[in-house]
Amino acid sequence: xxxxxxxxxxxxxxxxxxxxxxxxxxxxxxxxxxxxxxxxxxxxxxxxxxxxxxxxxxxxxxxxxxxxxxxxxxxxxxxxxxxxxxxxxxxxxxxxxxxxxxxxxxxxxxxxxxxxxxxxxxxxxxxxxxxxxxxxxxxxxxxxxxxxxxxxxxxxxxxxxxxxxxxxxxxxxxxxxxxxxxxxxxxx
Numbered sequence: 183x184x185x186x187x188x189x190x191x192x193x194x195x196x197x198x199x200x201x202x203x204x205x206x207x208x209x210x211x212x213x214x215x216x217x218x219x220x221x222x223x224x225x226x227x228x229x230x231x232x233x234x235x236x237x238x239x240x241x242x243x244x245x246x247x248x249x250x251x252x253x254x255x256x257x258x259x260x261x262x263x264x265x266x267x268x269x270x271x272x273x274x275x276x277x278x279x280x281x282x283x284x285x286x287x288x289x290x291x292x293x294x295x296x297x298x299x300x301x302x303x304x305x306x307x308x309x310x311x312x313x314x315x316x317x318x319x320x321x322x323x324x325x326x327x328x329x330x331x332x333x334x335x336x337x338x339x340x341x342x343x344x345x346x347x348x349x350x351x352x353x354x355x356x357x358x359x360x361x362x363x364x365x366x367x368x369x370x
Contacts, residue, residue, distance in 0.1 A: 183369060185209045185224040185258075186217075190239035192231025198260070201351035202226070205362035215243035222255055224369055229261025229349055233286060233313065234274020236262050241276065248279045256368035257343040261311055264338065264345030273313050282340050284317035291330035300327050300348070302336045305356040307348035309336075314347065342368045 185202060187209045189195060195211060202209045209226065212218050218225060225247065227236075240247070251257050259267050266278045271286035278286075289296060295312040302325050309327070314334035317323060327336035327347070336347045344364050350357035 183207050183224065183365070184221075185226050186221050187211050187226040187228060188215065188218050188240070189213045189228070190215075190231065190236045192235060192262075194230070195228055198226070198228050198351045201358060201361055202365075204358055205365055207365055215240050215247070219243040219246040219250065222250070224365065225251075225255060225257040227257065227259040227263025227266050229259075229263050231262050232274055233262060233265050233271035233278070234276050236266055237271075237274065237276030237278055240266060240279070244277060244279060248281055251279065251281045251341070251343050254342050258364060258368065259343070259345035260351070261347060261349060264347055265313060265315055267338070267340070267343060267345050268315055268317070271313060281343060282315075282317055282322055282338060282345075283319065284315060286313045286315050288313055289329070289332060289334070291332050293330055296329045300329055300336075302327055302348065305360070307336075307346075307350065307353040307357055307360075309348045311347060315345070339367075344368050 269280040299306040325337040350361040
């Protein structure tokens with residue numbers, strides 16, 4: 183299976199590329215958002231960086247990509263990539279893809295950012311974020327996580343688009359297993 187991984191210029195993509203390869207995906211890294219919109223491969227929005235910067239880089243293809251996702255193109259958003267699935271963020275200027283109605287707000291916890299291992303269901307996954315997605319429609323939430331008494335969506339799913347707030351590529355065996363499951367779900 184092929185994937186186009188959007189490189190918006192933040193962070194090291196090596197661990198995500200390696201994790202995708204382990205679960206049977208052949209990723210191509212693409213820095214041009216318009217080129218990302220010219221393929222029907224699985225779209226992967228990676229998880230390192232700030233919303234405003236990522237939204238600005240995505241802007242030239244925002245409408246085309248949102249239309250593709252609405253038409254059924256499979257997509258996986260990780261951390262900031264999940265946040266880009268929403269309309270806007272308190273973290274920065276710019277619009278997300280808006281395929282999931284709602285906003286991204288700062289965590290209202292005594293300790294912020296949330297960095298470390300937390301439960302998603304029965305497993306622990308690695309989180310590194312200061313902002314969380316707040317969908318308007320709770321039916322898109324597949325799993326939630328609680329950190330310092332604040333509950334937030336940790337997995338969302340809309341049609342063939344899934345987003346995870348944590349980093350499966352940095353979450354050991356459980357992360358790789360879930361990554362494989364999610365890729366199979368959205369591409370089948």
